[in-house]
Amino acid sequence: MSSITMNSGTTAVDGRVGREGASESWATLIAGAGNVVDYAGTGVVMRLSATATLNLWAALRRGVFLFDPAPLPAGAIIQGGSLSLYSNTTPSNNFLSNLVLTNAPVTAYTSLITADYALLHAQMVEHGTARVAVSSLTAATRFSFTLNAQALVTFQSLYDSGNVFELGLLFDWDFLSTTPVWVSGATDDITIISQNHATSANWPILTITYRVGKGHATVTLKGTLGNSGDTVTADMWAVEVFT
Secondary structure, three states, X not given: OEEEEEOOOOOOOEEEEEEEEEEXXXXXXXXXXXXXXXXXXXXXXXXXXXXXXXXXXXXXXXXXXXXXXXOOOOOEEEEEEEEEEEEOXXXXXXOOOEEEEEOOOOOOOOOOOOOHHHHHHHOOOEOEOOOEEHHHOOOOEEEEEEXXXXXXXXXXXHHHOOOOEEXXXXXXXXXXXXXXXXXXXXXXXXXXXXXXXOOHHHOOEEEEEEEEOOOOOOOOOOOOOOOOOOOOOOOOOOOOOOO
16 A cells, blocks of 8 residues: 645635634534634634633634645555654643544635634544543644544545545534533643744645546556567456556
8 A cells, every 4th residue: 555645725714613702511512513613824723612610611612624636646446544643732631532533514615704613513523443531732842643444435435526625623512511620710722833834844745545446547568588589478467456
């Protein structure tokens, strides 16, 4: 098999959408309309914030990571993949959260709008084989998700149609629609370097492993005749080549 690594690209964006500035129940916070968005900043800041009023919440953000159509060879069959992100800070862990990799059915690829907040929660499909504990994150280090079988099916379809690869990032409480244990006035921020950051080495990296499907690879037979006038006879079968 072969592999490629991709940064977000020249058109597809990284960013976050959120709902903030309220004092409301968890159910209202996760199901309400978004009111903040950023896709031009150098960091994708995930946020979960409680008010000082018992069981009321102030803010929630959802992350988006989009990658230009994959430059794979014709007939590529996706076999695996991973998303690597760079944590720019060591976050607090007030709410004992995990991060969940999901699909990201956003409105457009070149920008984000507040309506994408609801879209990220409308038809969530987990795309990682395992979740990442917030407690495991430290500043200036990468953390990774391995794409699961559902993600590979989705990515194959996106590749075949020449579309952008879409990935979302949610807190597990948000994904599960389960209320975290409230901590008065606490905020967890997770700053993840985006493609707008000056240090490109820290940008999000999507790695895709693939093989070339039957009918999209060629085999060349080479040989040397022992004597002038000799002939070579070869029997050929249909061969699927794995690269």
